[in-house]
Amino acid sequence: MPRTARGAHILITGAAGGMGRMYAARAIAERAASVTLWDRDSAALAQTARELGAVARGRTQVRSYVVDVGDLGAIAKAAHQVRRAAGTPDVLVNNAGIVRGNRYFWETDSGDDTRATMRVNTLAPMYIAREFLPGMIASRRPARIVNIASAAGTLANPRMAVYAASKAAVIGWSDSLRIELEQAGHDHVRVTTVTPSYVSTGMFAGARGPLLAPVLAPVVVVDRVWKGMIAGRPLVQLPWSVGLSRVLRAVLPVRVFDRVIGDGFGVYSSMERFTGRG
Template sequence: MTSKLNVLARSQARRRAEYITAGAVVLITGAARGMGELYARRAAKEGAAAIALWDVDEDRATALAADIERLYPRTRARAYAVDIADREAVAREAKRTRDELGAVDVLVNNAGIVRGALFWEHDPEHDIELTMRVNTLAPMWLTRELLPDMIADRSRPKRILNIASAAGTLANPRMSVYAASKWAMIGWSESLRLELCRSGAEHVAVTTFCPSYISTGMFEGARGPLLTPIMTPVRAARAAWEGMVAGKPLVLRPWTVKLSMAFRGVLPTRAWDAVADKLFHVYSSMDKFTGRQ
């Protein structure tokens, strides 16, 4: 029975992908490596008409674009060197993308950075301001540029996938600025989803992905809390993408993220602090963080 249900679920997922991704124009930030690359390859595999690969690493993005076009000749893949921390660059390259590939149907706000340190050790410009620009403001700027066309065009469903983090649901030492950027991302993303629904633009679905640690190198040295394994990029990207295609509002992975949110919601703050610290080891998970060098 379980096997039959799995086959049915995969069949339904394929049909949804054909409906959402096939023939679509897809824009992915942070597309040159890690999960961004996985999203790009998934979009091409599902028949996207065009994929805009936004990244600061132009050489790597260009190589990925060439590889996608070699493997999937019906998909146009274009690399765009964009520093998304620069609002004017975001606006300029968004216009260029529309002019070259057409209006965007699927937007994946994937790019992000992390700084793991005590708050008072953060540099105001290169840590605090840059993290907020890349992780929070850039997705807002880019979505604002693309959203009017997405709302106006009802010829096909539109999708926005915002990559947040479990850090945006629970406080964690040595993660104050990163957590702040992801809390803001979740609040904005969920509010945007509700605004679209209340405005009659249900064809534009917003999905927020909140994963725990993923082995992309970005969180090198971090340790998963109790019962929370470090996820592989493949597994995480699959969950996010399939949730986006299905139009799910929130995708939380692994299951312990939802459990922790439930505990935090019902326990008094000091009691939760003790559970998170001594039982789940959430508060010590960043103690040996080194990050991508």
């Protein structure tokens, strides 16, 4: 893939605001051929599409679709519309995600939170990628899939058990998909798995960054992810301490890790004051 997204067709989920909107703005700045925005918030999506369209000034075609990616049937319908309007995207950014509450698992909402979190965070990226992968493979053009997971998927975190599970599943699927594409000889389609710590978008308002893992600025995350995507890097970890924690989790006895990293570094208490949005 070239060093920029110039001429590419890009689809971004959760694109009405936050980092989704920032990815779209980056694509427009690099003269992408088209940017397709998916989000469930119709009002915010319409406003974002208007504003980004004004910035694009016709150089990049901006399209938007109201899609609740937690509705797996809606994904297939919207994907069909995208293929008719712009063909198969060259870049898919699975950015949409939710997190619910800061309660213990047994205090959550009788399974409703669990179903919603797993559908949006785990099943949706799989279903969306499945919709577009055949076209990406057949086109032989350089293509990218970016799956936004989380550092929470790499280690346990109290008060966000289902969220951590949903992101752990994304990491396992995403990296397996990368290897499958390589084994099958489809090297032109590359998968980047992203595992950031807390990002200051409002989604994790009130959460405290553990020691050595300060809350990240969205602009920093977007820049690192974008460059990693263009380069086709398998993994983007933010900050560096996320990688360190994975190593320590593998080599330390469980109870030692719990005391030294989980409790000592503040990982296990980072969600106690969480008030963010779902």
